[in-house]
Amino acid sequence: MRRPAGLAALAVVLSIGLSGCGDGEKKDYAIPTSLCGVPVDPQLLDPLLPPGKKIFVEEGHYAKGVPREGCSVIIDGDVWLSVYGEWRKAGFTALDAAKDHVVGGGGFNTTPNGDIASWYRGAATAFSCRDKEWGAYSTVAEAVERDGRKANEEALKKFIAPYSKALAEHLPCRDAS
Structure with missing residues (x-):
């Protein structure tokens, strides 16, 4: 008995599609x-994280001339994503935040209204947020390539x-906006 050609083609497509689904290709952890x-x-976070077995989110406070705090997403012992925010002077922009985090500068993309600046492995925003000393707050998300x-x-955008x-x-x- 001859099988229809369509079924044979479907079997090939399915075997190719499933070949990348080995144990090292799935996420055995819950997306935060x-x-x-x-x-x-979690649906926005999922494409930023690699396959792995264990996930840990480490929070921290950092010093870089401005009050900064954030967290790192660690999968199987390696940092894969860092998200942090910093208090800034009034008028600070997303592009300013991006320039602060890219060694060597350049290669930025911005949205038409300038509310998001991105680069090959990160994205940044800044918004008005007045407190006693500061006038803005910037947020950066950076992925690790490895x-x-x-x-x-x-x-990331x-x-x-x-x-x-x-x-916010x-x-x-x-006056968060």
Whole structure:
């Protein structure tokens, strides 16, 4: 009995499609629903994280001339994503934040209204947020490239805007926008 050609082709396509689904290609951990105490949409975070077995989110406070805090997403012992925010002077922009985090500068993409700046492995925003000393707050998400895995600039841009909006709700801003 002869099998229809369509079934044979489907079997080949399925075997090719499933060949990349080995044990090292899946996420055996739950995607976080918050980072740095800020709620996140796991569907926006998922494309930024690699396959692996164990996930850990480490929070920290950093010093870089301005008050800065953030967290790192660690999978199987390696940092894969860092998200942090910094208090800034009034008028600080997303592009200013990007320039602060890219060694050598250049290669930036900005949205038409300038609310997001991105580069090959990161994205940044800045928004008005007055407190006693500062006038703005910037947020940066940076992915690590290793083991042949490239950062996903489009996914970083999709992630940073809602994350920053949720973060603004947790800050003591007198005029968050």
